[in-house]
Amino acid sequence: MTSIVDGAIGRARMVLAILICAVIAGTVTYVKLPKEADPDIPIPFVVITVPLAGVTPEDAERLLVRPIEQEIQSIEGLKTFNGYGSEGAGTLLLEFEIDVDVDQAVLDVKDKVDLAKRFFPQDAREPVIQEFNASQFPVMVVNLYGEAPVRGLNDIAEKLQDKLERNAGILEARIQGQREDVLEIVIDPAMLETYNISYQEIYNIVSSNNQLVPAGEIDTGDGSFAVKVPGLIRTAEDALNLPIKRTENAVVTLQDVAEIRRTYKDATGYATFNGKPAMLIEVVKRSGANVLDTANFVRDTIAEEQKTWPATVRATITSDTSEQIGNQLGQLQSSIVTAVLLVMIIVVAALGWRSALLVGISIPASFVMAFLLLGTFGFTINMMVMFGMVIAVGILVDGAIVVTEYADRKMAEGLERKDAYAMAGKRMFWPVVSSTLTTLAAFVPFLFWNSMPGKFMAYLPLTLICVLTASLVMALIFLPVLGSVMGARPEGTDADLAALAADADPEQATGWLGTYVRLVKSLIARPWMVSGVAIGSVILIFMWFGSSGHRSEFFLDIEPEQAFVFVQAQGALSAEEEKELVQRAERAIADIDGVESISSRSGSSGGSGGVSFDGANDQPLDTIGRLLLDLATADGTHDGRKTLEAVRARLLQVPGLKFQIQARE
Structure with missing residues (x-):
């Protein structure tokens, strides 16, 4: 050295x-370093979901969950698993040991689920296997809402989604609450009887025509190319002109026996923002991307696109993790500046300005x-x-x-x-x-x-x-x-400089230095007494702490900035009934001071209970929808805990409403 x-x-x-x-x-x-809210660590959890339309929670547990439970018990590294049935699906949550390779664990789970599929009912859909990945959680949510037709909101959301996903830092922009576009065929029974056509004939003809038919390939001597017969239905005109039956004088098409109109598939869930119909775009950043740059790009893109939207359509960003990151970076910079100033002040007082510098x-x-x-x-x-x-x-x-x-x-x-x-x-x-x-x-x-x-x-x-x-x-x-x-x-003075010398008498120093030196010398002269006081103080502190009943917490209970309200109900409710229950809860708390905004999801958008991928912890069973509350805590005039107490009190006044509140710091 x-x-x-x-x-x-x-x-x-x-x-x-x-x-x-x-x-x-x-x-x-x-x-240039990527900035994000939480460390990207492996999360050893895997979720298995087996959808089956119309199945009850009891049957889902018996027919879907138990066969999988029998197969997965032998998977190496599996720590615990929990399975439950819900309306329309069976779900299992698997936890593995922390040092297990999650990718390999997912492959093992898929193999075991394939073995269990032979015991499923024939109508069961393909199981969905998902691993928890912190980088897949949205860094912000864009709420599109306003008085506009469903098709108009759909078009705006899809265009904004396309613009956002062009950015290299954005992995995915997921649209929630979007209605699926379909062609609805309303058959006239009288016309079927007139032309002597059965329903099964129409079904077979439509199904067999809506596909791409390969017709082999042609070898020209200089090369070969594939030949195909296009039969996909792309527009309403294709469906209208679809031939159903040929008579001696004419060809009967689908438009002769049915009415075809463009509409949307029946809604299985609804989304709103502050009581208005909404579509949510969850922005997921790419692993290693800078969340601050991503957030700025999203805001700039929305501001640019909003110029082309109708005046009644608005966009609001919620669950923005970039604000938290920005605040933390600002606090760090402030702490560094404060530390430099305080240290320089102290060192200037003790050693001079050059040493302080x-x-x-x-x-x-x-x-x-x-x-x-x-x-x-x-x-x-x-x-x-x-x-x-x-x-x-x-x-x-x-x-x-x-x-x-x-x-x-x-x-x-x-x-x-x-x-x-x-x-x-x-x-x-x-x-x-x-x-x-x-x-x-x-x-x-x-x-x-x-x-x-x-x-x-x-x-x-x-x-x-x-x-x-x-x-x-x-x-x-x-x-x-x-x-x-x-x-x-x-x-400094000559006395101070002399006192700093190695062969000098420290007691000759003046001011605070001299006082400190004399105090230390007197304590050194009484080693047993000083040691006894120090050891006794430590023992008394531990005894006081143990007898005072202080609680132990893994994380501090800080003031919440957001909260989830899970609305629960049992029974085979329709999507409209679930929507009404969720909106009833939303209307009850809409005017509470301290609640900045409320975004709601009901039906399939709300989730069927269990595991949530949108920032909530485990959802309670029988969840038919949820409210995400943004609390006004940044201004310092509202207490998030008191706001949630007011929310709970207001919801308790709603007849027949069952709910759970989950705070989110």
Whole structure:
């Protein structure tokens, strides 16, 4: 280490050039690093859904769930599984061990489900197998709503979806609440009787004609090409002119015996925003994309497209995770600026402005070099990285202060600044390294926490390792070089400078330094008493904490910014009945102060209970719809908890309504 410090100081210009390049590279890396809300960690959960139209919850559990349960028990790495039946489907939630390869687990599940399919009813549809993937959750939701025809909203949503998915950072823009376009054929029974045509004949003719017929290939000698007979029904005219029967005098077409009109498939669910019909576009960013850039692109695209929309159609963005990321980055930058100012004020008071400037430079320089390391390891800037950065603000300056103070003391003894900072870098190497390793030792156990929360929390010690490693290099290499160039003899009285000397009497110091020295000397003279007081204080604190009934929580109960209201009901309800129940709940809470907006889904849009992929935790069974409430907490005048209490009280007044509320921080 001695030769490294001496070599660095002897090549000051080269080392300073390396420092400048590292700072620039770290700054560029910080700007380009993907920014997201939560770390992208593997989630060892797999969901199996087997749809079967008209099946009851009891029959779904018996006919769909149990055959799968019998087959999947032998899958390697399976930890637990839960199955349940609901109206129209059977669902299973499988949890695997944290170190299991999720991709391989999905393949194993598919193999077992294929074995169980032989026990399913013939009308059961193909099972849907999904793995949980944090990157598949939407980063924001675009609500299209207003007084407009369904076809108009459909066209606007599809056009906006196409524009959004052209962006390289957007993986998918999913439309929720969209009605499927169909051609409806209304057959006239009297005309069928007139032409002596049966319903089965019409069904067979329409089915056999709506397909692409391959007709082989032709070899021309110079090559070959495929021949096909187009028979797909693409327009209403194709259906109208479809020949049904040939008589002696004419050909009977479909339009002769039926009325054909363009309409929509019967709705199985509805979506609204603030009580108005709506379509939701869930924007899913591509893995590794910058959520801030993605959000800005979505806002710019909506603003541009909105110029061509009818005046009655509007778009509102909800569940925007980019706001949270932006706030966290702003808080980090504010924390860094505040830390630099506070440290410089304290160091100026103790050592002078030049020493304060050296210590102040080390804080942002350590951060940008840490971002360079994070980018090298393929990290993203997320909530846990931000948390680690904020923790590191208060501890990364320790090494810089120790080195600077030691160099100042040596300069007070008469050494030149170059020799003083060289000696400081060499003499303080092991004290600074050992203190940093001691700090990291408290966080290293997180790296060996083999669970999903452990994978989530692992970003914290990894971030601290990067930041404190950068601060070590800064304090022991770059700071001595900077000090050898711009350091100066500490300012102060002759008595203070004399007290800093190694062979001086510390009790001769004046002011706060002298008071502190005399207090420490008196405590050293009474080691047993001081040790007893310290040990006794620790024991009393633990005894008080254990007897005071403090609760333990994994995450703090912070003020919610959003909440889900799950509306529940039993029985074979129609889509309209489910819609009415959900809207009844929406109308009851629409005028509550503190609720900014309400987006609702009912029927198939609301979900049949169980697992949700739109940000909610496990949905309760018998869920026929849900409300997503955006709470007005940003202005500081509303309390999210009190708002939810008002929501609960209002919903309890609705006769016959069964519901559950799930807060979302």
